[in-house]
Amino acid sequence: MRLSISFLALTLSLPAPLLAQQAADAVDPEAASGLSTFAELSEAAQAAQSQKDAGAPTTADNWMVAAANPLAVEAGAAVLRDGGTAADAMVAVQAVLGLVEPQSSGLGGGAFLVWYDANSGEVTTLDGRETAPLAVTPTLFQTDDGEPMGFWDAVIGGRSVGTPGTPKLMEEAHARWGNAEWAGLFEAAIGLADDGFAVSERLAGSIEGGAERLQTFSRTADYFFPGGTALQAGDTLVNAEYANTLRLIAAHGTDIFYEGAIADDIVATVRTAAGNPGVLSSTDLAVYEVVERDPVCVPYRSYEVCGMGPPSSGALTVGQILGMLDRYDLAAMGPDDVNAWRLIGDASRLAFADRGRYMADSDYVPMPTAGLTAAPYLDERAALLETDAALAEVTPGSPEWDHAMLWGDDQSLELPSTSHISIVDQYGNALSMTTTIENGFGSRLMVRGFLLNNELTDFSFRTHDEGFPIANRIEPGKRPRSSMSPTIVMDDGAPSLVIGSPGGSRIIGYVAQAIVAHVDWGMDVQQAVSMPHLVNRFGTYDLEEGTDATSFEAALTEMGFEVNVRDLNSGLHAIQVGETLSGGADPRREGIALGE
Numbered sequence: 001m002r003l004s005i006s007f008l009a010l011t012l013s014l015p016a017p018l019l020a021q022q023a024a025d026a027v028d029p030e031a032a033s034g035l036s037t038f039a040e041l042s043e044a045a046q047a048a049q050s051q052k053d054a055g056a057p058t059t060a061d062n063w064m065v066a067a068a069n070p071l072a073v074e075a076g077a078a079v080l081r082d083g084g085t086a087a088d089a090m091v092a093v094q095a096v097l098g099l100v101e102p103q104s105s106g107l108g109g110g111a112f113l114v115w116y117d118a119n120s121g122e123v124t125t126l127d128g129r130e131t132a133p134l135a136v137t138p139t140l141f142q143t144d145d146g147e148p149m150g151f152w153d154a155v156i157g158g159r160s161v162g163t164p165g166t167p168k169l170m171e172e173a174h175a176r177w178g179n180a181e182w183a184g185l186f187e188a189a190i191g192l193a194d195d196g197f198a199v200s201e202r203l204a205g206s207i208e209g210g211a212e213r214l215q216t217f218s219r220t221a222d223y224f225f226p227g228g229t230a231l232q233a234g235d236t237l238v239n240a241e242y243a244n245t246l247r248l249i250a251a252h253g254t255d256i257f258y259e260g261a262i263a264d265d266i267v268a269t270v271r272t273a274a275g276n277p278g279v280l281s282s283t284d285l286a287v288y289e290v291v292e293r294d295p296v297c298v299p300y301r302s303y304e305v306c307g308m309g310p311p312s313s314g315a316l317t318v319g320q321i322l323g324m325l326d327r328y329d330l331a332a333m334g335p336d337d338v339n340a341w342r343l344i345g346d347a348s349r350l351a352f353a354d355r356g357r358y359m360a361d362s363d364y365v366p367m368p369t370a371g372l373t374a375a376p377y378l379d380e381r382a383a384l385l386e387t388d389a390a391l392a393e394v395t396p397g398s399p400e401w402d403h404a405m406l407w408g409d410d411q412s413l414e415l416p417s418t419s420h421i422s423i424v425d426q427y428g429n430a431l432s433m434t435t436t437i438e439n440g441f442g443s444r445l446m447v448r449g450f451l452l453n454n455e456l457t458d459f460s461f462r463t464h465d466e467g468f469p470i471a472n473r474i475e476p477g478k479r480p481r482s483s484m485s486p487t488i489v490m491d492d493g494a495p496s497l498v499i500g501s502p503g504g505s506r507i508i509g510y511v512a513q514a515i516v517a518h519v520d521w522g523m524d525v526q527q528a529v530s531m532p533h534l535v536n537r538f539g540t541y542d543l544e545e546g547t548d549a550t551s552f553e554a555a556l557t558e559m560g561f562e563v564n565v566r567d568l569n570s571g572l573h574a575i576q577v578g579e580t581l582s583g584g585a586d587p588r589r590e591g592i593a594l595g596e
Contacts, residue, residue, distance in 0.1 A: 060595025
């Protein structure tokens with residue numbers, strides 16, 4: 001497959017609603033963007049941008065950071081240059097992302113973090129996912145007649161807001177693995193918020209594309225539409241409220257966010273949202289905790305692919321896809337062989353069938369986590385791929401587990417906003433973190449300079465399917481299932497690849513494909529994150545519009561796949577770890593990889 005990508009052709013294309021899940025996931029993806037001009041960047045960052053433009057990876061000897069906006073990357077690079085750890089740099093990167101890329105992540109959202117510790121040699125995962133308020137009921141997203149609400153009826157306003165986890169996750173990671181002064185990590189973001197930053201083409205495009213809903217609430221409208229006019233690329237945007245919020249967190253830690261004045265404003269904003277109030281309370285914020293989870297690691301070739309377990313479906317589903325493909329010689333086939341894409345597509349369909357049946361917050365529902373990635377089970381599922389045509393029918397399997405239950409199939413929505421950060425520091429630590437507020441601009445509610453998430457709409461709106469309970473139904477305190485897939489690929493006990501992406505439930509396909517491209521097809525990290533996308537989750541094979549992926553349309557159709565050509569808006573950021581570091585940033589977004 002040639003690695004050319006035409007970004008001028010990346011426009012929204014909605015697939016035919018062959019399944020309810022496909023129709024749901026087709027809703028309003030965050031707008032694709034190519035390159036933006038950042039005149040204020042350092043020479044090093046401009047050089048990194050030139051490397052990306054040329055399709056070449058950035059290389060470094062000591063440390064590297066890759067993220068979705070150059071201003072955020074530079075903030076993280078400054079921390080690493082001063083001797084900070086990957087955890088320190090993440091705090092600085094996330095603080096800036098919440099300012100310059102507010103449609104994707106921020107203090108009002110949640111995140112999953114995968115950490116490799118060079119001293120212990122261990123992989124740890126931290127769950128900073130939002131939680132459902134304690135006052136929610138099973139019918140939160142249902143109409144009076146028991147039917148699911150319309151998506152936008154649920155999203156816009158306080159009903160969809162879960163307890164934010166990102167600030168607490170930032171603090172927890174810094175407490176465990178940081179060595180820099182906490183307060184100093186916010187200086188870059190505070191300076192940009194006070195002095196103003198140039199609105200990027202991506203942010204301006206997102207504002208234009210979401211104009212109607214962004215003006216639902218006056219505080220949000222005043223920020224993104226000053227004087228009634230939408231912000232344009234190149235406009236200088238000041239956010240004094242955000243700067244003051246960061247000053248409070250820098251001085252007092254996140255207690256001020258979860259129990260103080262900021263918390264009071266969050267609760268009041270949610271509960272008084274005109275037309276669609278929510279039930280978030282001060283208690284929900286006060287009791288929120290980041291949870292350490294066991295990583296999910298699955299063998300692939302000579303590697304271990306490690307990521308976030310439940311409530312994320314990411315590592316399990318990526319692991320299942322790769323575990324099934326491990327039985328087939330994709331290297332011999334190569335990326336130009338349609339049979340390789342048949343295997344990848346149907347392995348993904350089988351994994352997504354299990355995801356819809358079994359995967360949810362394991363603190364609330366029993367889950368066959370070990371059974372889903374057990375070698376005998378993956379052998380059984382992989383044997384289904386021994387055919388020359390697309391699978392006519394895909395159903396969930398029967399993995400072994402110690403709590404036998406019957407679940408209904410989920411139809412929850414998960415939309416493709418979000419952002420990903422990959423960092424390796426000079427001490428050998430590695431961090432992979434995917435961060436989100438869910439749909440672009442979240443609930444559209446703004447508090448003290450940041451937006452609140454709409455993460456509760458990642459739960460299934462239905463509670464039962466044909467009489468069986470749905471594992472990912474909403475419950476008090478529960479964390480909604482996610483597809484975020486922050487991943488560290490391990491080679492003989494050490495990190496080899498640090499990777500992740502935004503993109504809703506397509507995150508799983510983006511990450512799995514990039515790993516295959518790198519491991520099996522020998523692509524460098526920039527080639528792997530740039531290559532055209534082919535993604536199949538629920539039956540329809542999505543081919544990236546305007547790229548060489550469309551050359552497979554006829555052959556995949558002949559094999560029996562439903563095929564749809566559409567925009568596929570990933571945001572992969574990857575770092576290869578070896579004798580030197582090599583970084584890649586997705587050309588579909590405006591980020592870079594930077595290192596020294």
